[in-house]
Structure formats: C-alpha cells, structure tokens
Amino acid sequence: MxxxxxxxxxxxxxxxxxxxxEVGSACELAGCRVFATLEGVNPGGSIKDRPVVRMLMKALQTGHLDGERRLLDSSSGNAGISYALYGAALGVPVTLVVPGNASRERLDRIRAxxxxxxxxxxLEGYDFAVAEARRLASEQPERYWYCDQYSNEENWxxxxxxxxxELLRGIIATTGRPPDVFVAGIGTGGTLTGVGRRMKEAYPATRVVAAIPDEFPGIEGLKPLGHPGDMVPAILDESLIDRRLPVRMEDAIPMCRRLARAGLFVGPSAGALVYAACRVAAEDDVRCIATVLPDTGERYVSTGLWAS
Ligand SMILES: Cc1ncc(COP(=O)(O)O)c(C=O)c1O
Incomplete structure (x- = not known):
C-alpha cells in the first residue's frame, strides 16, 4: 500500500x-543556579510535542501510517493531546487509550x-492503559498502527x-559551563534517556537524578518505579541514572505555587522536578542544575491545584 x-x-x-x-530563586539557594526549559509553550502545551512529532513524522516517512490504519497509543494525557493535535494537523486518524482519571482539560482537548x-x-493505573493498547494492537493489526511511545526509539x-x-547550549551560553546535574522525571523515559545520553556523551561528569513519585497515583506524568510489578519502559536507559530521589505531591504543589508567583504557570511535575533540583542543590556541592518544566498549569485547573 x-x-x-x-x-x-x-x-x-x-x-x-x-x-x-532560571528557577533557582524558588529554592532560595545561594551558590547554585537551576535552569529549565519552559515546555508549556509548545503548541500542544507540553514536552510531549517533541517526541510525538518525531514519532509521527517517522511513521509517515516509513509508510507505517498508510492512510488506512489509525495511529494507536496509550497516554496519561499529555502525549494524547500531542497525538490528537498533530494527527488532526497532518490528517492522521488517532485512537488513544487513557486512564479515566486524566484531568478534564486533557480529555476534552483530545476529544475536541x-x-x-x-x-x-x-484504579488500574497507567500500566493497564499500556496493556490495553497492546492488546488492541495485536488483536486488530489491520485497524491500528501501534506507535508505542514506551518502546519507540524516536521518542528518546x-x-x-x-x-x-537546547539545555546545553542555553546553559553554556549563560554560565560558560555545562550543568553538573540533570534532574528528570520518568513517564516513558524518553526525556531522561535522550537528554541524559546527550549530556553524558558531551560531559561525562554530568550526573542524572531521577525524581520518582513513591506512591500511587502520584504525580501526573511521572511513573512510580521500583515497586514489584511496575513496568519499566523499554527505552529507559537505567544505566544513566546516578540517583533516584523520591518526590511527593505534598512537595510538588507548594513549589508549583511558588513557580506560579514567579511567573511560571506550570503543572505539578514541574513543581516536583524543581523541588528535586532544590534538594540536590542543598545536599550536594553543585553549582548548576538543568531540568525541564514539562507542561502548563492550565491543564490542572479542574484538579483544584490552583483553588487555594
Ligand atoms: C507531565 C509530564 N509529561 C511528560 C513527561 C515526560 O516524560 P517522558 O519523557 O519520560 O515520557 C513528564 C516528565 O517529566 C511529565 O512530568
């Protein structure tokens, strides 16, 4: 075809x-600068635009999306919005398997x-949505092309x-040196693996810290890992991780509100990552930390995040 x-x-x-x-002022730490990319300004409102566009374009170029089959994937919400947006823009029909607790803004935008x-x-969590997408893909291969962001190499x-x-160039242009640490969350592992690999290849001394929610359902976009039965994404290169730092919603929310008051209207995972960066800065002798602010705070209005 x-x-x-x-x-x-x-x-x-x-x-x-x-x-x-620069988000270091949220930590009030002297001697360490924390820089982050503001991913909410992407057209789809999150960092997931980057891998989704790359995976979609590759699938179109290689003929996997042949005009007959639908692109199928699972998502906790942000990737779903990106798939729906760029699928609509590029004329690719899209089917998404999403846990029912994704925020109202996400679900409505995907439908729109x-x-x-x-x-x-x-209650079954993200891993069940992934398993459901796999089941549909294997049972109906003539209807679906399974993009599989957890295994797709174009993601990282x-x-x-x-x-x-962008992180390396921007930080070196500002400070004259690369970051000592990169702090990332793990959804599919694409951000941690891609950025971590780029930084360690260029500057082997860079350390990678993974911020991991220690409870379920945890923080939207971030996977709890380390419990028996947790699915480890195929593209996640765990050898890049130097430290795993547990983060809780109770830590993420106050940081999120501080960031909002500093002009950065971002979601809870951004709060969790900046909180983790501040912990690293307080405990270790580091001068510069890189991280990402994965999505916009608009996406969480219905969750009550901004209500008080
Ligand atoms: C809300 C949100 N979406 C997406 C991501 C990206 O995760 P990954 O690249 O591991 O899929 C993150 C991780 O930081 C996140 O917090």
Whole structure:
C-alpha cells in the first residue's frame, strides 16, 4: 500500500526552541543556579510535542501510517493531546487509550481534536492503559498502527536532538559551563534517556537524578518505579541514572505555587522536578542544575491545584 504524502504543517516549526528560564530563586539557594526549559509553550502545551512529532513524522516517512490504519497509543494525557493535535494537523486518524482519571482539560482537548478516546479504569493505573493498547494492537493489526511511545526509539532521539541540545547550549551560553546535574522525571523515559545520553556523551561528569513519585497515583506524568510489578519502559536507559530521589505531591504543589508567583504557570511535575533540583542543590556541592518544566498549569485547573 502506498504511503500517504507527508503533509506540511506550520505548527511543526513551533515545536521546541522553548525559553530557558532560571528557577533557582524558588529554592532560595545561594551558590547554585537551576535552569529549565519552559515546555508549556509548545503548541500542544507540553514536552510531549517533541517526541510525538518525531514519532509521527517517522511513521509517515516509513509508510507505517498508510492512510488506512489509525495511529494507536496509550497516554496519561499529555502525549494524547500531542497525538490528537498533530494527527488532526497532518490528517492522521488517532485512537488513544487513557486512564479515566486524566484531568478534564486533557480529555476534552483530545476529544475536541477529533481523536477516538478509550478510557481505562483509573484504579488500574497507567500500566493497564499500556496493556490495553497492546492488546488492541495485536488483536486488530489491520485497524491500528501501534506507535508505542514506551518502546519507540524516536521518542528518546527527539530529546537527544532537541531538548538536550537546547539545555546545553542555553546553559553554556549563560554560565560558560555545562550543568553538573540533570534532574528528570520518568513517564516513558524518553526525556531522561535522550537528554541524559546527550549530556553524558558531551560531559561525562554530568550526573542524572531521577525524581520518582513513591506512591500511587502520584504525580501526573511521572511513573512510580521500583515497586514489584511496575513496568519499566523499554527505552529507559537505567544505566544513566546516578540517583533516584523520591518526590511527593505534598512537595510538588507548594513549589508549583511558588513557580506560579514567579511567573511560571506550570503543572505539578514541574513543581516536583524543581523541588528535586532544590534538594540536590542543598545536599550536594553543585553549582548548576538543568531540568525541564514539562507542561502548563492550565491543564490542572479542574484538579483544584490552583483553588487555594
Ligand atoms: C507531565 C509530564 N509529561 C511528560 C513527561 C515526560 O516524560 P517522558 O519523557 O519520560 O515520557 C513528564 C516528565 O517529566 C511529565 O512530568
């Protein structure tokens, strides 16, 4: 079957190249600077635009999306919005399996873009949504092309080629040196693996800290790892991780509100990552930390995050 032509969309040029902001003032730490990419300004409102566009374009170029089959994947919400947005822009039909507790803003926005939504039991967690997508893909291969962001190599490569480069370039241009530490959360492991690999290849002394919620359902976008039965994403390169730092919603929310008052309206995972960066800065002798602010705070209005 002939591949459908790869359509141009002006939106694609707006993905990445986001502002690099300094968030260290939220920690009130002397002697350590914390820099982060403001990913909420991507057209889809989150860092997931980067890997989703890369995976979609690759699938179109290689003919996996042939005009007959639907793109299928599981998502905790942000990737779902990106798939729905760019699928609509590029004329690719999209089906998403999403846990039913994804925020109202996410679910409505996915539906608004015309994607088909299959909701799974919130109590079963993300891993169940992943298993459900796998089941659909294997039972109906003529209907679905399974993008599988947890195993798709284009996911981490997007961060290796864009997020990692932007962080390194921006930080070196500002401070004259690379960061000592990169702090990341793990959803699929794409950000940690892509950025971590880029930084360690260029500067082997860079340490990678993974911020991991220690409870379920934890922090939206971040996977709890380390419990028996937790699915470890295939693309996550655990050898890059130098330290695992537990983060809790109780730590993330106050930081999120401090960031909002500093002009950075971001979601709870950004609060968790900046909190983790501040912990690292307080405990270790580091001068510069890099991280990401994964999504916009708009996405959490219905959760009550901003209510008080
Ligand atoms: C809300 C949110 N979305 C997406 C991501 C990206 O995770 P990954 O690249 O591991 O899929 C994160 C991780 O920091 C996140 O917090």
């Amino acid at each position: 002939a591949a459908i032509p790869v359509r141009e969309s002006p939106l694609l040029a707006r993905v990445g190249h986001v502002p690099l902001v 873009s015309g994607a088909e939504l299959i909701l799974t039991d919130p 490569r997007a961060h290796y080629d864009t997020t990692g480069v």
